[in-house]
Amino acid sequence: MESRRSVRSPCVSVCALDEKDVCIGCHRTGDEILRWTVMTDDERQQVLENVARRERSSLI
Numbered sequence: 901m902e903s904r905r906s907v908r909s910p911c912v913s914v915c916a917l918d919e920k921d922v923c924i925g926c927h928r929t930g931d932e933i934l935r936w937t938v939m940t941d942d943e944r945q946q947v948l949e950n951v952a953r954r955e956r957s958s959l960i
Contacts, residue, residue: 907944909936910951927954 911933914925921930928936932947939947 907941907948910948922954927951927958 910926910928912925914923916924917930918924922928923930923933926933928947928951932950936944936947
């Protein structure tokens with residue numbers, strides 16, 4: 901039996917959306933946050949890649 905870990909949420913319990921509808925805590929959009937529980941692991945992995953890109957661009 902194969903044990904597979906689910907992709908964990910990037911939530912850091914700092915929940916507030918900015919003017920671009922992006923959470924200032926986890927860098928997910930409002931839509932990504934709402935859909936997280938019904939996403940596949942592949943979709944969640946894509947969201948995490950988007951989050952990393954948003955984090956990098958917010959530091960500039």
